[in-house]
Amino acid sequence: MGQPIPDFGKFLESLRGSMSLREAAKKSGLSHAYIRDLELERNRSTNEKITPSPDTLQKLSLAYDYSYTDLMIKAGHLAEEQTFTETASDTSSIDLSAIHYIQIGMKDILYCNQEQRVTRNINSLKDFSRFLDLLDERDYKKIDTDLYVNFQHIRKYDERGGKLYFDVEGTGPALTLSALRQRKYHELILRTIAKNNQTCLEYSFGTVGSGTAAVVPSE
Structure with missing residues (x-):
């Protein structure tokens, strides 16, 4: 400490x-x-x-x-040379751009995409702190406790269920946003999906406060 x-x-x-x-x-x-x-x-x-x-x-x-x-x-939680006593695996070999989401445990990190699930131990508290900063730089967002999603891979959003999909059809694995993160990232998710799928956003308005946005193919 x-x-x-x-x-x-x-x-x-x-x-x-x-x-x-x-x-x-x-x-x-x-x-x-x-x-x-x-x-x-x-x-x-x-x-x-x-x-x-x-x-x-x-x-x-x-x-x-x-x-x-x-x-x-x-x-005062972190000293310059503070580390866990466990021997840790190197996380630098992981290509973060190819990962769909990351789940962080007490002493390890789980990297997931459609092809693989890889676990790496946390090297040190100092390195872990810098790792979280790196996730933000790489367009990862925290959608729930210890769950980070690479927004560059999101392809479909089920607003009613608060679910994110990595395929356009929404038939593959999904991750669920917490209610707080859904409110925070709603517009960003729509814009990101439009960009990832090369589509555009179309807004429709009914009664006051009932405006909705949909992703439609671009012309």
């Missing part, structure tokens, strides 16, 4: 900037009260000192668009 920086809570507050607590809560999936407690570094109900968990930091990293690795270090 490392040492947290002085006034880590104030640092979190500076990352939030002009964003309201409720807006930060909506983007992170955390409660606005808990975010404020983290900024004050204490539970206001019990007055006990609190430190955000790695999972909480990951949510704040996404909400504030700030490096997860740096947050882990500044919070």
Whole structure:
């Protein structure tokens, strides 16, 4: 373990900037009260000192668009040379562009596409933090707890069921989005599928608030 920086809570507050607590809560999936407690570094109900968990930091990293690795270090969860004691396999041999989705466990990572399922051990907490940053750079999105999808491979979206498919017909394996991620990524999914299938978006509007979008072949 490392040492947290002085006034880590104030640092979190500076990352939030002009964003309201409720807006930060909506983007992170955390409660606005808990975010404020983290900024004050204490539970206001019990007055006990609190430190955000790695999972909480990951949510704040996404909400504030700030490096997860740096947050882990500044919070004291990660020292520069901290590693797991287990011998780990190299994940650099995996071609992330060919992977459909990734499921992350406590000590290993499962890479999946239609042809293969490959498991690799997590090398170190430091490397894992950088790995999460890399997923974001490669257009992977978190759709549920510890489940990341390569949006470049999505071909069909069942909005009613919240399911993503990797084939146009929607007959193959599907992944289900959490309700929070479905609301967050709805428009992005539609645009991505249109791009992946070389189709275009067509909007139709009925009563107020009932506008829907469909993917149709481009001319």
